[in-house]
Amino acid sequence: MYKLAIVPESAHKMTTATHLFRLYIAGEAVNSVLAQRNLKGFCEQFYPGNYQIQLVDVLLSPERAWTEGITVTPMLLRLSPPPCIKIMGNLSDTQQLSNVLSSIND
Amino acid sequence: MSSSHQIQLNKTRTGIRGLDEITNGGLPQGRCTLLAGGPGCGKTVLALQVLVNGAKNGEPGIFVAFEEDASRIVVNAATFGWDLPDLQNKELFFLDGKPRPEDIWAGAFDLSGLLAMLKAKADQINAKRIVFDSIDVLLSLLDNPQAERRELFRLNDWLVSNGMTGIVTCKNNDSGLSGLDYKDFMQYMVDCVINLSHEMDDRVAHRSLRVVKYRGSGFYSGEVTLLLGDQGAEIIAFPESSHDQVASTERISSGVPRLDSMLGGGYYRGSAVLLSGAPGTSKTTLCGIFILAACQRGEPCLYVSFDESVSEIVRNLKSVNIDLEQYIISGLLHIQSIRSGLAGTEEHVGTLRKLLEAHQPRCFVIDPLSAIVHSEGDTRRRMPEKMLTLTKASGITLLCTSLLGNGGDSLNEETGIQISAVADTWIHISYSILSGERNRALSIIKSRGSEHSNQVRELIIDAQGITLADVYQANGEVLMGTARWQKEQAEIAAEQLLLANVEYKRRVIELAQSEVNARVEILQVELAVKQKDLELLLATEATRLGSLDTSRDELWNKRSGDDTKPSMPLKNDV
Numbered sequence: 043m044y045k046l047a048i049v050p051e052s053a054h055k056m057t058t059a060t061h062l063f064r065l066y067i068a069g070e071a072v073n074s075v076l077a078q079r080n081l082k083g084f085c086e087q088f089y090p091g092n093y094q095i096q097l098v099d100v101l102l103s104p105e106r107a108w109t110e111g112i113t114v115t116p117m118l119l120r121l122s123p124p125p126c127i128k129i130m131g132n133l134s135d136t137q138q139l140s141n142v143l144s145s146i147n148d
Numbered sequence: 149m150s151s152s153h154q155i156q157l158n159k160t161r162t163g164i165r166g167l168d169e170i171t172n173g174g175l176p177q178g179r180c181t182l183l184a185g186g187p188g189c190g191k192t193v194l195a196l197q198v199l200v201n202g203a204k205n206g207e208p209g210i211f212v213a214f215e216e217d218a219s220r221i222v223v224n225a226a227t228f229g230w231d232l233p234d235l236q237n238k239e240l241f242f243l244d245g246k247p248r249p250e251d252i253w254a255g256a257f258d259l260s261g262l263l264a265m266l267k268a269k270a271d272q273i274n275a276k277r278i279v280f281d282s283i284d285v286l287l288s289l290l291d292n293p294q295a296e297r298r299e300l301f302r303l304n305d306w307l308v309s310n311g312m313t314g315i316v317t318c319k320n321n322d323s324g325l326s327g328l329d330y331k332d333f334m335q336y337m338v339d340c341v342i343n344l345s346h347e348m349d350d351r352v353a354h355r356s357l358r359v360v361k362y363r364g365s366g367f368y369s370g371e372v373t374l375l376l377g378d379q380g381a382e383i384i385a386f387p388e389s390s391h392d393q394v395a396s397t398e399r400i401s402s403g404v405p406r407l408d409s410m411l412g413g414g415y416y417r418g419s420a421v422l423l424s425g426a427p428g429t430s431k432t433t434l435c436g437i438f439i440l441a442a443c444q445r446g447e448p449c450l451y452v453s454f455d456e457s458v459s460e461i462v463r464n465l466k467s468v469n470i471d472l473e474q475y476i477i478s479g480l481l482h483i484q485s486i487r488s489g490l491a492g493t494e495e496h497v498g499t500l501r502k503l504l505e506a507h508q509p510r511c512f513v514i515d516p517l518s519a520i521v522h523s524e525g526d527t528r529r530r531m532p533e534k535m536l537t538l539t540k541a542s543g544i545t546l547l548c549t550s551l552l553g554n555g556g557d558s559l560n561e562e563t564g565i566q567i568s569a570v571a572d573t574w575i576h577i578s579y580s581i582l583s584g585e586r587n588r589a590l591s592i593i594k595s596r597g598s599e600h601s602n603q604v605r606e607l608i609i610d611a612q613g614i615t616l617a618d619v620y621q622a623n624g625e626v627l628m629g630t631a632r633w634q635k636e637q638a639e640i641a642a643e644q645l646l647l648a649n650v651e652y653k654r655r656v657i658e659l660a661q662s663e664v665n666a667r668v669e670i671l672q673v674e675l676a677v678k679q680k681d682l683e684l685l686l687a688t689e690a691t692r693l694g695s696l697d698t699s700r701d702e703l704w705n706k707r708s709g710d711d712t713k714p715s716m717p718l719k720n721d722v
Contacts, residue, residue: 068261080255100261104268107261113214113245114286115261118254128248130289131255138254 061085061093062122068115069101073132077116080133088140157364160277160313163201164194166383170359170368176339178311179363180304184320184331185344190355190376191317193228194344195279196221197380198315200230202277203239209277210241210269212262214285218242228380241269247289256292259299263306270312278307282317284331297333304337320344339363344374354492357383373494384498395597400445400511400545403437406616407575410592410601415573418543419596420536422517424550425577429588430609431549432456434575435513436465436472437614438547442511443475450509451481452500454488454519461485469613482507488519496520497535504544512539517548536570572596577607580628587628590616606632 065081067074078097085093100107100115120127120143133139158177161168168174175181175198183191192215199209213221221242222232232240243266266278280286280303287296307314318331320343335341341360346353355374359367373384399414408414415421415438423431439449453461461483462472475481484503486496497520504512517532532548539546548571574593579586588607592600605616606628620627620635627635 066261068258068264071258071260073256073258074261077255101264104265105272107265108243108269111244112265113212113243113262114257114259114289116257117261127252128250129252129254131253131257134255135253138252142252142254 059089059092059094060123061089062096062120063093064096064098064119064121066098066100066107066110066112066115066117066119069099071115074116076132076134077118080136080139081118084133084136084139088144159365160202160207162198163205164197164381164383166372166385167194167357167381170372170383170385171340171362172366172368175313175315176363176365177313178308179339180307180314180316180337181340181342182334182338183315183317183342183344184335185317186320186346189344189346190374190381191344192216192221192281193225193376194357194374194381195281195315195317196225197228197230199240199277199279200225200232200235200380203235207276208239208241208273209279210243210266210273210275211279211281212243212245212266213281214245214247215282217246218244228378230380239273241273241275243269245286247285253289256290256295258295259286259302263302267306267310270310275312277313277315279315280317282319283334284318300334300337335361354494373492373498375495375498377498382498384494384501396543401438401441402434403439403441404434404614404616406605407590410603410605410616411573411595412598412600415545415547416597417545418540419572420540420546420548420570421573421575422548422550422571423575423577426579427551429577429579430607430614431577432461432515433465433468433470433609433614434577435515435547435549436461436468436470439481439511439513440465440470440472440475442545443472443480446480447510448508449475449481449511449513450503450507451483451513451515452503453483453485453515456485456515458483458485467611468609469611482509493520493532497532500535501538504539504542509544512544512546514546514548516551518550533570582628583631585629585631587632589619589628 063081063085065077067077078095081095085095098106100112114130116130116132118129118133120129127142129139129142159171159174160177161174162171183195185191196211199211202209211218211221216224222236225232236242245262269275270278283300283303287299290296290299303314303316306312316334316338318334320331340362343358343360344355345357346355348354355376356371357374358371359369368385375382375384396417396419398417399408399412400417401408401414402411423434425431435451439451442449451461462476465472472481472483476483482503486499488496491499500514514535520532536546573595575590576593577588577590580589581587588609589604590607591604592602594600604619606619608615608617617632620632
């Protein structure tokens, strides 16, 4: 799982957004769909226009999930700004989400 | 794969000794098995070993580690000599799924991603077996009974639909608190449940295992011992003894000729002999002489001693003229010394079984067997019995000793070891204290299938070896030792007196006989003389008559000269 901490260089070059997220999902699974919606809502609220979300569907790229040590879905990785934060679950607990992201951010 | 018309239940051999036996062939193939148990029960080792054995036999496997770091599992397993580094990433893959303290949870999740990933990996390496260790770590994160059940269903369905043989480990404490209900639920869901436990038995750790359920298959439902040895997990399970073995009628010597004759020719080949007695009643010496006799016949022997070192045994036996050294050197005899306190009964029985397999003896001594029976528990007390049935099945003649008190309980069946019921021959040696002496008395309590002496014999040990002597009864007391010697001397004297008497009488009678014979001789001579007298008389008379005839004729002629003679009436008148 420590491999997650290695943020690909390409991730930064592709965007100028300050807040960069990677969300691992499992296709159309309920929690995965919920996580996408929750994350998007959260970003629109707190980082409007200044975020980017990479979606990794482990059903489509399981080999990548294996090497990156994904055990549960959905799972959110905040790649930027540092430090790298890992958050499990469908992100419906927005209070927890904002606490974690903002407190470490500040 | 989960088709309902599949009648035959296929099984996957675990390759773990004993486990395949108690499950009648292994775990259910393409289905889920639950290994439940508390800390230190051996769940991880057992599960990993199933994977390793599969990996070595062309069934690659995946180990999903939720509880321990995969790297630590590999290090821990190094002691078992499984060649994990060789197998790793070829036939055996580890997925590290251990939650980290820094992980943050924000909402519900599910296993669909994990399972999709595992499916891809399984397809890639053609995996047949998979372990989730332990599932409760993952499920506890769900924090929701409905979600727990849902994910378990998902997992079970996934295993079944992919034809993977799955092992799920789960902690199991008996607290019975709410929130643990998914564990009960899991027991209903899976096809096979194996419970493991770990407890102290007379200060010795004891792991055991029990198959609780196995859908569609018979299984041994009793508790069996799980050993974690240097080869990994091993289950001490003995196949139910089959009673159709051919009983040998061959007799082999006990090493003591007189004991052989008491037994009606010796021990039966392949029988189990129990030697019981108080400390110092020379049970070990009897074992030694039995082994010596077997070695002299050229039979491989195994001597297992508890709590006495090999050199001590060899030295002590040598002092009574039982020299085993040459046979140890030639390899015919193997003596193994084991500390009894280091393990529980079942572990010892497991060790004995390994030794039997390694040395393939024909004669086997366990001295003393009572050293490894610590527990009063019924199942554990039955372990030595199972050992005995094992040696019987292999035709090994087993001689084992048992410490017994001397206080008149020698015939009590409640002797701590129930082997007395299984043993074919039971010889008891007790002390007899009389006139300030302690002597050893040997008797045969039972000997199945043979006539045996009901006599008590005195066991005498000296530098020449073992001899058995008759004991004497005098005024209701059994005499042994010097008392017996005195009695023997008195008997010898009495015997000599008797012999002298007989000799005297014989001579008297012989004299009388001679006298009679002499008289008979005299009478016979007299008889002969009388016979001669008679013959003489008759001869004289005949001569007289003959001369009378002649003289009458002559007289006739001289008187008349007449030719006509009268008949001879005179002759007829005589």
